[in-house]
Amino acid sequence: MPELPDVEGFREVLMTCGRQRCVTDVEVRDTGVLRGVGAQRLRREPTGRRLGEAWRQGKWLFVPVGDGGPVLVWHFGMTGSLRCCAPDEPLAPHDRVVLTLDGAGHLRYRDQRKLQGVQLVDGARLARIVGGLGPDALTVSRAEFRDVLSGRRCAVKSALMDQSVIAGLGNLLCDEILWRARVAPRTRARGLSETALRCVHARMGRVLELSVRAGCVPPGRSWLTGHRDDREPMCPRCGWPLCSNRVGGRRTVWCPQCQR
DNA sequence: ATAAAGTCCTGAAAGC
């Protein structure tokens, strides 16, 4: 589920629930979500320190721990979430890591499939993660957007999905953006006209604005995304039957009439 | 059993 808008929501959870709070305990309930850190260190290092200002790049969420301390790194894979809970709220089966905060209850990392997870990194490793990411989709300028996309030989959908090109877009958002921009997902990125690229950038901005406000990609019927699970999906704009096929290995839905 | 909204890795293809 989590794409940029969801992670932006988790950042807000972290800010409202955790900012300037002291970590009093870290409980690792399933070590399968730990990446490059053991349960012991994940508990020892943050405990007794304050959470700083959380920030996000693409689908990654970062929060510094203490002054000059390490940075907690969260990635939510396809099924992860971060929630603020009262300590007496029953634990869910997939609550994998629980931070206890002074006076503010629990911060719980829940994840059904353990495709990604939690890290605790120093400056160098943080730089490695961020360095592998393209500009954030929420803030990228039109000019930079054009620059990173225009040379790509692959399908525009694959380019948008590639986090090292542009960070934050997932499968649903890409389909939605291309549909609104009336661009076929298999079009080669470098074959797009300046006008088309502008349009994709503008539609991306609009889709993200609405999604971030909702905290997810909204399931509305006026969105393409609201139709992907229909039995015989129709384009909500022109009524043509939608196509569904694989592009870059991912299920892709588009309207063959609107998107050429 | 198949497929799912995540990324990473690998080998192959394409480009210079």
Next chain:
DNA sequence: TGCTTTCAGGACTTTA
């Protein structure tokens, strides 16, 4: 030709 970049596909994980 040889080196580098780009791309497609599978692995990973759990569940409906």
